[in-house]
């Protein structure tokens with residue numbers, strides 16, 4: 118048994134681990150990849166904080182975040198985030214994150230969408246990568262224990278209390294129950310379920326969100342999926358907002374600008390999407406920017422464009438389209454990062470901690486994972502300190518049967534083909550603009566898919582490093598959470614932030630509420646509740 122089990126080794130998980138360890142708690146961090154492979158390494162553009170109050174104001178950061186959320190957030194939580202942001206960035210710098218500096222050694226900041234201030238601190242366009250490497254170094258220095266290549270299957274929950282989690286050791290195929298006094302879920306977001314149309318990594322497929330749902334954890338605002346305006350056409354690899362932050366234009370096929378590039382992401386995405394469905398094309402235009410500036414501040418964007426499209430952004434237009442990018446919804450937490458299940462906490466993109474609401478500002482996720490990751494580590498470790506041991510764990514059965522059943526399923530239907538189909542249907546019917554018919558169609562499609570599952574087994578029956586099995590487990594989670602996105606989208610009969618309904622074009626006061634999805638007494642309940 119461990120004091121604190123942290124599931125997920127991205128920025129949120131590592132920050133939670135460091136603060137819990139400092140708080141005198143034994144910590145074990147378990148994840149299906151390695152820290153240096155987490156989604157956080159892909160964050161390019163930067164991290165928001167008001168550093169110099171003569172140029173900016175914390176109240177403006179609070180207002181910008183609240184405005185972007187379209188009033189679906191908690192101002193006190195936003196205040197906590199924004200007031201602690203400066204300390205978080207300075208802490209990152211103190212442990213070694215190499216932020217870009219000006220000639221007076223002040224951390225440089227760039228402007229992101231949805232704000233008039235230069236508030237985004239950056240490390241060239243490799244900000245997330247530098248942050249993760251630095252945090253991981255600190256974890257090693259602080260002797261934090263890791264188990265890598267362990268796949269979360271389910272949480273151990275009984276009578277609304279969490280006792281740890283059940284994992285598949287990917288290396289050996291063995292099932293292991295890890296018991297803990299407190300558990301933090303930091304498994305990242307669920308936008309990766311749009312697998313063919315997302316900027317997210319392949320492994321980002323809602324595993325933690327789905328395991329939480331199965332265990333009776335309350336999910337919130339799942340319909341709010343952010344589509345990033347600028348992903349490379351076809352491959353959907355992200356071209357960071359830092360490009361527009363440094364002055365890139367968006368132009369149509371007539372070479373005309375059609376939107377203020379630094380409006381919030383939902384607005385820019387909608388403007389681009391309208392062009393695309395009217396058979397126009399949209400390009401990112403960086404040709405007018407100084408080449409030295411591009412080489413210095415946007416080297417990764419330049420390299421990605423060249424490697425994946427053979428386009429030199431200093432001389433040519435770059436074709437782009439929007440792609441699913443970030444999940445504003447997630448596991449509902451209170452201001453102490455607690456879920457509705459005792460001893461279970463959540464932080465980072467997997468959590469809905471009442472910050473982003475209907476639309477997230479670029480740069481606000483990194484600051485959330487660092488600031489709230491650290492705070493979640495303190496809350497959960499304090500909880501562990503107050504507990505002597507865990508009761509009743511003997512009654513919890515092993516989940517070996519669940520995996521054994523998958524090995525025994527016949528392979529009459531190829532689930533990889535179905536996975537592709539699912540991602541395409543999801544994008545088309547539960548994408549940037551949704552309507553009732555499409556949502557109903559999609560829900561039927563999922564029900565049909567579920568009925569075919571008993572014939573969709575895995576071909577590879579080996580135990581060691583069985584990628585086929587992992588892909589299948591991820592596919593099951595993808596099905597579960599895709600359906601929740603559609604169900605929550607259906608019940609929100611308005612357009613707000615990233616959620617757009619064709620039949621209900623305006624924001625409606627009636628829906629100034631959080632949606633929720635929760636399994637209680639084996640029944641899925643979907644509804645609305647007051648903002649908390």
Ligand SMILES: Cc1cc2nc3c(=O)[nH]c(=O)nc-3n(C[C@H](O)[C@H](O)[C@H](O)COP(=O)(O)OP(=O)(O)OC[C@H]3O[C@@H](n4cnc5c(N)ncnc54)[C@H](O)[C@@H]3O)c2cc1C
Pocket residue numbers: 124125126127128129130147148149150151152155156157158159160161162163164165244245267268269270303304305306316317318320321324325355357442443464465466467479480481482483484486
């Ligand atoms: C391309 C890209 C660029 C971005 N740029 C920015 C930016 O510039 N600024 C900004 O603020 N935000 C940015 N974001 C968003 C930001 O990077 C993420 O929201 C943030 O990094 C999420 O961190 P996290 O720690 O919550 O999760 P992650 O970094 O996603 O880590 C999740 C962890 O959970 C583990 N895990 C998942 N499933 C399982 C399982 N079944 N079993 C065990 N472990 C599991 C994973 O292995 C991983 O260790 C960007 C996102 C993308 C995709």
